Amino acid sequence: MTHNPHISIQHLNVQIGNQEILKDISINIPNKKVVSIIGPSGCGKTTLLKSLNRLFDDTADIKVSGKVLVDGEDIYAPDAEVTHIRKKMGLLSQRPYPLPMSIYDNIAYGPRIHGTRKKAELDEIVETQLKATGLWNEVKDRLNAPATRLSIGQQQRLCLARGLAVEPEIILGDESTSALDPVSTSIIEDLFIKLKEKYTIVLVTHILRQARRVSDYIIFVYMGEIIEFGPTEEVLLDPKQELTREYVKGYIS
Amino acid sequence: MTSLRLLKDKVYAKIMLIFTILSVAVVLVIGIGLYLKSVPVLNKISLYTLLTSSVWKPLKGLFGFFPFIMGTLWVTAIAIIIALPLCLLTSFFITEYAPNQLRKILVPFVNLLSGIPPVIFGVWGVLFIVPLIQDHIAPHFVEFSTGYSVLAGGIVLAVMIFPLIVSIVCEVLNTIPKDLKDASLALGATKWETIRKVSLRKAKPGIIAATVLAVSRAFGETIAVLMVCGNNADVPHSVFDPGYPLPALIANNYGEILSIPMYDSALMFAAFLLFIIILLFNVISRIILARLERKLAL
Numbered sequence: 001m002t003h004n005p006h007i008s009i010q011h012l013n014v015q016i017g018n019q020e021i022l023k024d025i026s027i028n029i030p031n032k033k034v035v036s037i038i039g040p041s042g043c044g045k046t047t048l049l050k051s052l053n054r055l056f057d058d059t060a061d062i063k064v065s066g067k068v069l070v071d072g073e074d075i076y077a078p079d080a081e082v083t084h085i086r087k088k089m090g091l092l093s094q095r096p097y098p099l100p101m102s103i104y105d106n107i108a109y110g111p112r113i114h115g116t117r118k119k120a121e122l123d124e125i126v127e128t129q130l131k132a133t134g135l136w137n138e139v140k141d142r143l144n145a146p147a148t149r150l151s152i153g154q155q156q157r158l159c160l161a162r163g164l165a166v167e168p169e170i171i172l173g174d175e176s177t178s179a180l181d182p183v184s185t186s187i188i189e190d191l192f193i194k195l196k197e198k199y200t201i202v203l204v205t206h207i208l209r210q211a212r213r214v215s216d217y218i219i220f221v222y223m224g225e226i227i228e229f230g231p232t233e234e235v236l237l238d239p240k241q242e243l244t245r246e247y248v249k250g251y252i253s
Numbered sequence: 254m255t256s257l258r259l260l261k262d263k264v265y266a267k268i269m270l271i272f273t274i275l276s277v278a279v280v281l282v283i284g285i286g287l288y289l290k291s292v293p294v295l296n297k298i299s300l301y302t303l304l305t306s307s308v309w310k311p312l313k314g315l316f317g318f319f320p321f322i323m324g325t326l327w328v329t330a331i332a333i334i335i336a337l338p339l340c341l342l343t344s345f346f347i348t349e350y351a352p353n354q355l356r357k358i359l360v361p362f363v364n365l366l367s368g369i370p371p372v373i374f375g376v377w378g379v380l381f382i383v384p385l386i387q388d389h390i391a392p393h394f395v396e397f398s399t400g401y402s403v404l405a406g407g408i409v410l411a412v413m414i415f416p417l418i419v420s421i422v423c424e425v426l427n428t429i430p431k432d433l434k435d436a437s438l439a440l441g442a443t444k445w446e447t448i449r450k451v452s453l454r455k456a457k458p459g460i461i462a463a464t465v466l467a468v469s470r471a472f473g474e475t476i477a478v479l480m481v482c483g484n485n486a487d488v489p490h491s492v493f494d495p496g497y498p499l500p501a502l503i504a505n506n507y508g509e510i511l512s513i514p515m516y517d518s519a520l521m522f523a524a525f526l527l528f529i530i531i532l533l534f535n536v537i538s539r540i541i542l543a544r545l546e547r548k549l550a551l
Binding site: 053055060083084086087089090091093094095097099100101109110113114146159162163166172 | 352353430432433435436437438439440441442443446450451454455548
């Protein structure tokens with residue numbers, strides 16, 4: 001699995017103020033698989049996820065050292081261009097945050113920024129991505145309605161479609177189903193499974209059953225360190241480390 | 254015991270209601286009072302003439318308020334046109350770009366600006382803005398200007414309403430969820446694109462509300478404007494012409510030559526007019542705001 005790492009994290013340290021959030025993280029994330037990051041609250045799993053698209057660049061007093069290679073390119077290199085890096089990754093946050101515009105414009109937002117202007121092209125992108133996320137039949141008659149009118153589950157799928165519209169290679173999910181009802185949750189989970197044919201997917205989740213349902217590999221993070229990394233079944237059913245065992249059994253949370 | 258607590262709750266609710274009504278009633282009382290005081294002049298001269306005539310000859314009993322209305326509108330419009338872009342850029346810089354330490358210096362500085370008494374702005378206008386316009390700006394556009402002009406008034410006013418708009422807009426921008434901005438950034442948008450297409454849109458109702466407040470204040474601002482505006486009872490035709498806004502008219506003349514018949518009543522009408530302009534402006538902007546909010550479905 002390390003033959004073709006899509007993302008390779010090498011000795012990544014993240015510090016905010018005097019607090020070490022991530023300590024010497026090194027890991028290779030395989031291509032076109034679903035990888036779940038699990039761990040107790042505050043262990044650094046969201047920071048690890050966001051370090052992949054540099055979304056905490058603006059956080060005060062943050063210090064990052066180490067390398068994150070995406071397609072062999074270090075995204076923390078001094079000459080790395082951040083919008084180009086982010087375009088490669090679709091982010092699905094905890095709650096859906098539709099942009100304050102219509103359904104259509106939400107999807108067209110990314111492509112427009114990256115230079116697609118032709119109406120016909122945009123129309124096609126919008127239709128393709130809404131179909132990819134199963135929203136097309138639900139919204140095709142009201143593409144110009146504000147995105148905030150959708151149900152929260154629909155909004156989250158819209159946000160996924162919006163991310164896919166910039167043709168990323170990687171999808172990052174930060175507890176993406178935590179605000180959703182069970183039905184919407186399972187729709188999103190199924191989408192992840194379907195999308196891994198084309199994308200590398202990294203998810204943060206605190207629901208072990210979800211990690212088991214959707215992921216091929218699991219990373220267990222505790223106190224800013226990677227304790228264990230391996231295929232899902234192995235980590236969950238036969239963990240090598242005592243800490244992992246305690247966590248998956250529910251002793252530490 | 255319980256009934257006493259419930260009774261207390263009811264009593265306090267009633268007391269609060271009464272005080273609220275009292276303070277709101279002040280507005281009504283002022284409006285009615287001003288109207289009653291301006292009845293004599295309204296009885297003598299038709300409302301239409303009062304509003305549209307440009308002849309201001311109190312000694313002959315001719316009161317045309319058109320120059321003063323236009324003076325007020327010119328000064329306020331210039332102030333907003335200058336202040337709004339500056340305020341938006343400043344607010345975006347403070348909330349989105351400024352490093353923490355700089356922000357900690359900038360915010361109190363902006364607030365300090367709102368604490369400076371208007372008369373000091375007036376002096377600054379006379380000593381700095383008026384000569385600047387007279388010597389360096391006006392000569393490029395018109396043959397002669399004393400510098401005492403609606404432009405001077407507008408600039409001074411713009412500086413005065415600046416802290417008000419900036420502090421409200423900053424508050425509004427701070428309420429925009431970080432995750433929403435992140436959603437845009439994560440798609441590869443730059444900060445500026447995010448501001449222009451997401452934050453600005455989301456903050457629009459708040460920005461309009463801040464502008465309304467600032468305009469209302471600008472309409473009524475008296476002393477600083479009076480000091481730099483030239484106070485000439487003619488309709489201004491360019492930004493370099495002097496103007497005579499309504500508050501300046503009242504402040505300059507009230508209590509001085511009240512022996513002239515109807516003068517007192519005419520000044521009260523000026524106050525009433527100002528009151529109505531501000532009221533109308535607020536009502537209209539409320540309607541626009543409500544429509545906008547419904548459209549955006551925030």
